[in-house]
Amino acid sequence: KQEVTQIPAALSVPEGENLVLNCSFTDSAIYNLQWFRQDPGKGLTSLLLIQSSQREQTSGRLNASLDKSSGRSTLYIAASQPGDSATYLCAVPEFNNAGNMLTFGGGTRLMVKP
Amino acid sequence: DAGVTQSPTHLIKTRGQQVTLRCSPISGHKSVSWYQQVLGQGPQFIFQYYEKEERGRGNFPDRFSARQFPNYSSELNVNALLLGDSALYLCASSARDPHHPRFMNTEAFFGQGTRLTVV
Numbered sequence: 670k671q672e673v674t675q676i677p678a679a680l681s682v683p684e685g686e687n688l689v690l691n692c693s694f695t696d697s698a699i700y701n702l703q704w705f706r707q708d709p710g711k712g713l714t715s716l717l718l719i720q721s722s723q724r725e726q727t728s729g730r731l732n733a734s735l736d737k738s739s740g741r742s743t744l745y746i747a748a749s750q751p752g753d754s755a756t757y758l759c760a761v762p763e764f765n766n767a768g769n770m771l772t773f774g775g776g777t778r779l780m781v782k783p
Numbered sequence: 784d785a786g787v788t789q790s791p792t793h794l795i796k797t798r799g800q801q802v803t804l805r806c807s808p809i810s811g812h813k814s815v816s817w818y819q820q821v822l823g824q825g826p827q828f829i830f831q832y833y834e835k836e837e838r839g840r841g842n843f844p845d846r847f848s849a850r851q852f853p854n855y856s857s858e859l860n861v862n863a864l865l866l867g868d869s870a871l872y873l874c875a876s877s878a879r880d881p882h883h884p885r886f887m888n889t890e891a892f893f894g895q896g897t898r899l900t901v902v
Contacts, residue, residue, distance in 0.1 A: 673825070703890070712789075712873055713826075713893040758825055768839015770816065771875075771891060773825030 671696045671763045675774035682749055683782050690744040690777045692759035697737045704733050704744050705758045707776070713758065717744070749781045785810070787876050787894035795900045796864050804859040804897045808876030814838070815857040816891065817849060818873040826873055832857055864901045871896045 672695045682688055692702070701720045705713040717726045717733040719742065726733050732745040746753055756778045760771040788807045796802050808815050814833045818826035831839035832851035851857045855876075861868055875891040 705893075710871065710896075710898060712787075712895040715890065715892065718890055760825075767828065767841050768831050770828035770831065770839060770841065771818075771826075772828075775823075775825045 670765065671699075671761060671772045673759060673761060673772050673774040675757075675759060675777050677777060678775065679778040679780075681780045681782065684749060684751060686749050686781075687745070687747050688749055688779075690746070690757050690779070692742040692744070692774055694740045694742075694761050694772075696763075697740050699737065699761045701762065702733075702735055702742050703760050703771070704731075704742075705760065707756045707758060709756075716757075746779075749779075751781050751783050754780050787874055787892055789872075789874050789894040789897050791897060792895070793898045793900075795902060798864055798866060798901055800864050801860065801862045802864060802899060804861075804872050804874075804899070805856065806859070806874030806876075806894060807856045808874075809878075809892055812876035812878050812892075813855050814877040814879065815851055815855065816875045816877070817857070817859045818875065819843070820871040820873060820896070822870070830859065861899075866901050869899060869901045871898050 674693045676691050703718045704716045706716050707713050719726045719735040730747040735742045756776045758776045760773045763772045790805045816831040817829040820826040828841040829843050830849040835851045846862045849859045873896045874894045877889045877891050879889040
């Protein structure tokens with residue numbers, strides 16, 4: 670059974686800092702890995718999806734990397750802004766007896782202080 | 784084009800009551816999945832439907848049920864509510880059949896969720 674872990678659970682940084690969020694998974698046989706943003710009490714907004722054959726994906730100030738062999742992904746946020754404050758979740762697709770689903774980490778709650 | 788829409792946005796129910804949550808997928812998407820997100824945790828898979836057929840069921844009690852309609856919208860029903868059912872319920876839609884070999888590479892799009900509070 671796939672397990673996804675995110676460290677740290679919470680992070681507070683001053684505006685302008687570059688930061689890294691970590692995601693690890695136990696089964697390296699993944700098809701892809703997706704990073705989501707979630708504002709308090711809201712739904713999930715997809716940020717980046719990295720296919721298993723890729724090592725990196727970039728979107729604006731966000732860069733996600735994937736190392737399947739070590740079971741890790743990182744989300745790099747450059748020049749953080751207060752508007753980046755949110756919870757960031759990573760997820761991998763999993764197929765088991767229950768069906769085809771996304772398995773999520775517990776999230777990293779990010780606060781960027783002005 | 785509208786994204787995944789869920790209703791209602793917020794809901795307060797009393798223990799023992801029943802609740803129905805609704806989801807409309809993105810136009811053209813035939814697959815709908817439901818997730819439960821308890822405060823401070825990641826979402827957990829509840830159900831998945833494709834063209835009105837159940838394609839997957841997570842580890843939830845029989846008090847939870849769902850169905851999908853011919854227009855691909857879906858309802859999630861929870862009976863005999865418990866305090867522990869308080870959570871954000873998320874709906875996701877996908878374009879492909881979950882049984883399709885490339886489903887695992889199909890991006891899922893989520894709605895804004897329904898916040899259920901059981902008192």
